[in-house]
Amino acid sequence: MTNSDTAPPKGLDALDAESQGILQRVFGYREFRGLQHDVISHVNAGGNCLVLMPTGGGKSLCFQIPSLVRPGLGIVVSPLIALMQDQVSTLKELGVRAAMLNSNVTSEDAAATYRALRDNSLDLLYLAPERLMLSETLTLLSNLKIGLIAIDEAHCVSQWGHDFRPEYLQLSILATQFPDVPRIALTATADEITRKEIVEKLSLQSGRVFVSNFDRPNIRYQIALKDDPRKQLRAFLASQPTGDAGIIYCLSRKKVDETAAWLRKEGFNALAYHAGMNGADRARNQSTFINEEGVIIVATIAFGMGIDKPNVRFVAHLDLPKSIESYYQETGRAGRDGLPATAWMVYGMGDLVSLRSMMAQSDASEQQKKIEQAKLNALLGLCETTQCRRQVLLRYFGETPPSRCENCDTCLVVVKRWDGTIAAQKALSTVFRTGQRFGAGYLCMILRGETDERVARFGHDQLSVFGIGKDLNDKQWLSVLRQLVAAGYLNVDVAGYGGLMFTDKSKEALKGSTQIFFRDDPTLLIPSKEKGRSKNTRVRVANYGADTEIVTRLKELRLKLAKEQRIPPYIIFHDSTLVEMAKAKPKTLADMREISGVGDAKLARYGEQFLAVFSDSSSPTPDRTMDRGPLVRTIAR
Ligand code: ADP
Ligand code: ZN
Helix, strand or coil: CCCCCCCCCCCHHHHHHHHHHHHHHCCCCCCCCCCHHHHHHHHHCCCCEEEECCCCCCHHHHHHHHHHHCCCEEEEECCCHHHHHHHHHHHHHCCCCEEEECCCCCHHHHHHHHHHHHCCCCCEEEECHHHHCCHHHHHHHHCCCEEEEEECCHHHHCCCCCCCCHHHHHHHHHHHHCCCCCEEEEECCCCHHHHHHHHHHCCCCCCEEEECCCCCCCEEEEEEECCCHHHHHHHHHHCCCCCCEEEEECCCHHHHHHHHHHHHHCCCCEEEECCCCCHHHHHHHHHHHHHCCCCEEEECCCCCCCCCCCCEEEEEECCCCCCHHHHHHHHCCCCCCCCCEEEEEEECHHHHHHHHHHHHHCCCCHHHHHHHHHHHHHHHHHHHCCCCHHHHHHHHCCCCCCCCCCCEHHHHCCCEEEECHHHHHHHHHHHHHCCCCCCHHHHHHHHHCCCCHHHHHHCHHHCCCCCCCCCCCHHHHHHHHHHHHHCCCEEECCCCCCCEEECCCHHHHHCCCCCCEEEECHHHCCCHHHCCCCHHHCCCCECCCCCHHHHHHHHHHHHHHHHHHCCCHHHHCCHHHHHHHHHHCCCCHHHHHCCCCCCHHHHHHHHHHHHHHHHCCCCCCCCCCECCCCCHHHCCC
């Protein structure tokens, strides 16, 4: 794989101009984003490539536009039916001739697609990898003119990744089967190992690698210590407009069910999703989430892949994910449309214990377990950091971001740090004197000088450390112990009963030769009566500085049209398009066409109806609005 530019062959300027025209006429967008232009130009010229862009970065246009520009059919390999469905519906709405072949397609539809293929009347064909590899499909395609082959979610070829799909391995034959057709692989998984594996397995060595910046500037990161997680969650949700859709991740199926039921009781429109539910219920809940506005889905990580809903406004984690990669992938499902979104998480000691014991019990090799452990520690480092969260995240992905982003909790609220060198010594001695086998709760009692039947039985009230920590309260000691674990000064004994044990760093800290700083977690400082708002205080709809009444009416019209056609509302127009419309208040179709996201086909199909909203919007009624300006007040409640 080379990263150098090759001199463009003749005629490329014309192809570039055509691409620009398609961007505006078909997609209704003003300009290319980030690396899109470079990638498209490279593929137009017939080059192979691997494209790494974060979720929501705009990967689809990178193959959709060259498919329209280059002569012949564009083939897109996609691992999930839901993804194909979404893209094909989106393209059809834009007036692009797209179709798909997978196990869900009726035989009638499939026959029509085969006919269209023979008549050369398709621009793009989406296929599951196993369908593409059927010899009949390969024979059919080898008789057609193919403009390009795109391999979406290309990390599925990697055994290292979490989404490994054996069928993807067979895609290696595309290089020999279609030697003259450019191949473009795309993924949002950025790590070096996966990247190398994709290049190797898809024979892209001679192609280019396009690596985009992985920042998601519209996502606000907020991470807090678990105090009373339900209250914390309720307070967070209360700060979100009711019209907002979001995902809440939990570790276990049981917790998913309980949390969803509790949220419904609290008046939220919440549905559950996990692999233990029956298929019909699961599919119904997923479809409600996609097709309706303002649904909160409570899910295990079984939910997410294949969900392209662009207006997910928040992703909340009630339990720690396994790694920064998982955290970034899961939170990346928020705000694909570029509008402000929030990644919210609470974490606690219990999470560590359950994740570590899950890891200890798994069948993975020792090597693999070490990797997993290291990944979990890195995630804890993110939780405990006193630095900008975005900086920690992006550094983890190999970037060199600025030191402050001004859009995460550590940048927005002052993080109090304190010199905990002495507290660490006290905690570590207590762990040592009690024999390195007790959990945090017990250690707190000893530190605070409190006694119970167990303390008396073990005679721990006679120890020199008994009561040496009266200067801090229970919560503060728990925080100290957790941060000592996070910073690697203590380990959790997952093979035993979750007691805290020394690591090779402990002795050094015990001597006081290293200075240790702790994060003063904001949740420890908030008086409890401020937490949680009553259930009815959620504002109705986010307006992003536009007229709330108009945004609401535009959304209602969109929902009505979507229901008539049985497609998700966002396929008609994105929220960002409606917001821009509400601000621009178009009077004519020409005004409407100026709005980003309104291309020729949509203008013709929906222009008049959306214009009508403006002609009869007399006097907007006042409403409780929520302008997502500075959100500092929503943090640390
Ligand atoms: P990815 O596949 O990388 O997650 P998508 O291709 O789904 O991202 O694009 C994310 C969103 O951004 C889509 O809704 C898409 O329509 C929009 N988008 C992509 N490129 C542009 C652009 N140049 N201008 C405006 N919006 C864009
Ligand atoms: Zn920041």
